Amino acid sequence: MNIEISPKESSGVDRHIQVSVPVDTVREAEEKAARRYASSVRLPGFRPGKAPAAMVRKKFAEAIRQEALEAIVRDAYKEVIEKQDLKVASQPHVHDLKFEEGKPLTFELHLELRPTLELSRTNGFRISRNDRTVTDGQLAEQLERLRDEKATWNPVSEKPMPGDLVNVTLATAANPGEDPGEGKAYPLVLGQGQAIPGVEEVIMEASAGETIERPVKWPDDFPDETQRGQTKTVRITLNDVKRKAAPALDDAFAREVGDFDSLDALKTAVRSDLEASAKREADAEVRQKMIDEIVGANPFDVPRSWVEQLIRGYAEAYQVPEEQREPFAGEFRAMAERQIRRDLVIDTVAERENLAATEKDLDDKISEQAERRGINPGQLYAQLEKAGRLKEIERSITEDKVFAWLLERNEVQNDA
Missing domain, CATH: 3.30.70.1050 (Trigger factor ribosome-binding domain)
Incomplete structure (x- = not known):
């Protein structure tokens, strides 16, 4: 042409x-x-x-x-x-x-244009590492979460209190002076913001089977602007009250949670999980600091279209309403740019140093996971392929190889 x-x-x-x-x-x-x-x-x-x-x-x-x-x-x-x-x-x-x-x-x-990264400097950096110690308080919080998962809701005859699960029939008059009508039944946990404070106050004054009717003022920050600050007549019937009962933290609880002989064995396992999680967080921080150092020494621009595309992906994943997309984009733009730079650095190092995941790397990783799960590697491969997760695993392998290569050439210091 x-x-x-x-x-x-x-x-x-x-x-x-x-x-x-x-x-x-x-x-x-x-x-x-x-x-x-x-x-x-x-x-x-x-x-x-x-x-x-x-x-x-x-x-x-x-x-x-x-x-x-x-x-x-x-x-x-x-x-x-x-x-x-x-x-x-x-x-x-x-x-x-x-x-x-x-x-x-x-x-x-x-x-x-797609950025062309020279990456003239990828070594000689000093990276700080913050290894977190798992505290007894964190262990106690995790054990409490496990207790909460095993808790049951039991009917009580007392008036409800914050944390109770109640079933109420709630009717609200649309305009002052009108009869609230029959209303609808709602289950809700008190104290979790599922109802406005004025309604919760009325509920906690009632006994099971009792009906209370009175004016309630809607909060000034109520999501629906048309109802902010309005006072409406509400009719509330408390149908029933249930209170959460968590199991005792003992050996029996440990056996119920999993294959643990005693509470001490459960605590050891939970602490081990928390320590592994803390290590993963520290590893991730070191990796990001490494990327930040490399980007700082080798600055490059990223295409705006890529940034906008990633922001749209974030918005869809978080189900952000259309009217909130603009402020959301402003908040997440820096994060999106950082993620794109991270991916570009990893891709460049992987290509330049021949570190991309191989078919053998993938097979070895799947065999390792299959052994931990006690299933056939071929069966696990088929499951992962059907779920569309093979590319995700390949990417994880590539990133591990790239960061292993980078860590060999840079100094990581533990924070005192």
Whole structure:
């Protein structure tokens, strides 16, 4: 394709390129589009593909012109990429397009390029490591969570208190002076913000089977702005009250939780799990500090489109409402940029040092996991493949190899 290419602006990963397509090339594209239309369109009085070319061009002039334009821009983009040897990060944007009869077609391509990382320095860094000691308080908190998981809800005759599970029939008058009506039954745990404070206060004054009707003021920070600060008449019937009863922390509880002979054995296992978790957190912090040092010594830009795409992924994962997407994006943009830089550094080191996960690495990892689970490696492989998790495991292996390589070449100091 005969086109003129003139680079205009270059900043970081952004490129602006002026493209000019000669009149002859434009006409060829229009002729090609016209022939395609002439061979396929149906016009009254003519068999398919037999309508006169002049009639087809006249009737479908705008469609032919649009098809020619799209073909020219598409082919020109491909030629720009090939001639300039560009590795693009996202789809291009066309600006300042001028498509006038009898004149060259001109437009400006705005491109984002994939970053090229030199990483001239990846060693000689000093990284601090913060190894956390598991405290008796943390152990007690985890044991309490286990007790809570095994707790049961038992009916009580006393008035409810925070933490109790109640079933209430709640009716609310829409306007002052109206009767609240019959209402609906709701289960809720008191003290967890499932009902507004005024409603919870009424519930905790009632005994099982009792009905209380009184005015309640809605909080000034209530999510529905139209109801903030309003006072409404509510009618509450307390149907029943249940109180959580957690099992005693003893040997019997340890046996119920798992294969533990005694409470001491359970405590040892829980402490071991907490220590392993603390080690993983410390490892992750060291890895991120390593990446931050490398990025600081080898700065590079990241494509905005990648950042926006990752932010959209975060928003969808967290189910952020559309009206909250903008502030969410502002909050998570730095995190997204950091994640992209991390991935690019890992990819660059893995490629340069030949550290990417191999098929043998994957087989060994799956065999190791299968042995721990007591199942056949082939069976586990099939399960992981079906769940689409093989790429995730490959990535984990690659990251482990990259960070092992980096840790050999940098100093890690434990914080005192």
